[in-house]
Amino acid sequence: MNPRMTIVAGVMALSLVPGAGAQSGSAPAQPESQPESQPESQPGAASPAQPGAEAPPVGKPKNNTIDWGPRPGIWRGEIELPGGKPLSFNFVVAFDRDDEKNPLWHVELRNGTEVVPVEFINTHPSLTMAFSGTEARIEATVGGTNTDMSGEYIYTNTNEQGEAVEFRLPFHADNDDPRRFAPVTGDVEIELVPDWLVTFDDRPSPAMGHFVVLPDGINVYGSVRSPGFVDEPLVGTFEHGRLRLSRFTGAEGVLYDGTIEPDGTLIGTYRTLAHHGEGFSATPVEDGQWPEGLVQQMESSPKGRE
Incomplete structure (x- = not known):
């Protein structure tokens, strides 16, 4: 058997392709009968070894798992504006599978009730978040625990000479942090009128x-x-x-x-x-x-x- 590698949304799955051609003088190969249904694997159960199959790379999951991308949930991102102040925002990462069990990633920006879809390209540990109608994008690398990411917000802006120039601003995000901004400390207690x-x-x-x-x-x-x-x-x-x-x-x-x-x-x-x-x-x-x-x-x- 010859291994054929298929990469889907940044997740590597190993499929086996039967060898071609029977040896001279042998009877034509007959298709083996298959059971009507295959039992589903149980969590924690070991998969039977496949003759001739290559072992998966060390440290990589053996199949399409959620660990191959940023952890699903709400994230707080920060883009460092010129002058040093962070523009904070929230986005949500969701994970699903299609009918063929291939991984599907969904990312949305959240501004209160406003939801902005994001084109998410996952090449774990690197990723790109592109935004419809603009060349602006975020290019980042996910940390080892899949709960943080760092990179750059890349966009084009017109400089003082009227020329279109590409700018890159530092970007960082953390998972499971629904706050819009990092907390502040102090002892001032005052109400905000509407x-x-x-x-x-x-x-x-x-x-x-x-x-x-x-x-x-x-x-x-x-x-x-x-x-x-x-x-x-x-x-x-x-x-x-x-x-x-x-x-x-x-x-x-x-x-x-x-x-x-x-x-x-x-x-x-x-x-x-x-x-x-x-x-x-x-x-x-x-x-x-x-x-x-x-x-x-x-x-x-x-x-x-x-």
């Missing part, structure tokens, strides 16, 4: 900020909207007076990072994957008392990103 009037250094202002703290008291869903742009849905955390919100779609990413000052003002920075950064400040809005005309402008303005 409505804020947001003013930017450069972007069209003012804008309407709306932030809802979930029942766990930490996770936050929100939006920042003006007649000139809309950032939603935003997902993040509020801990010890610090509010961090982000949205990542593969092609675009935004990060809000601010702290409530003693006078009640929210002061922070706004950054994007397009190498844009600026400051912002926000003041609480009580009982829906927005500036006159702002709500009407929002209702009459088409939604869109700046």
Whole structure:
């Protein structure tokens, strides 16, 4: 028998192909009768040795197993933006098999209720996550326990000379970490009110900020909207007076990072994957008392990103 190697989604399976041709003078080979069904292998049971079969490589699974890729579940990823602040986001890895028992991998970005499918290419331990409609991608290597990965977020952006340039930003992710951002420590205890009037250094202002703290008291869903742009849905955390919100779609990413000052003002920075950064400040809005005309402008303005 001659071994033939078949690689499916980064998982190697060994199949045996019968040798061709009977020896001269021998009777024609007759097909062997097969039982109507084959018993399923039991967990932990050893497989019978196959005559002439090569032993599987040392340290590799003998069949298609889930250990050949990143562990299924929710992950927290971080892309280090220019300036050093991490753009945090969540994605979900799922594993299944098709009718022929070949492995199927599914990856989705999650921004609250927004789900963004990802093209996942698994060549374990290396992998690529590509994003529809853009050349942006993540190239990474999975760690030895399949619970972390490190690599680069690669994308094209226009430089100051108007030239398209490829950029690479550090990327890291950990499994079973549903938090949007790494936790912060402190002793400041303050509540986050839902409505804020947001003013930017450069972007069209003012804008309407709306932030809802979930029942766990930490996770936050929100939006920042003006007649000139809309950032939603935003997902993040509020801990010890610090509010961090982000949205990542593969092609675009935004990060809000601010702290409530003693006078009640929210002061922070706004950054994007397009190498844009600026400051912002926000003041609480009580009982829906927005500036006159702002709500009407929002209702009459088409939604869109700046």
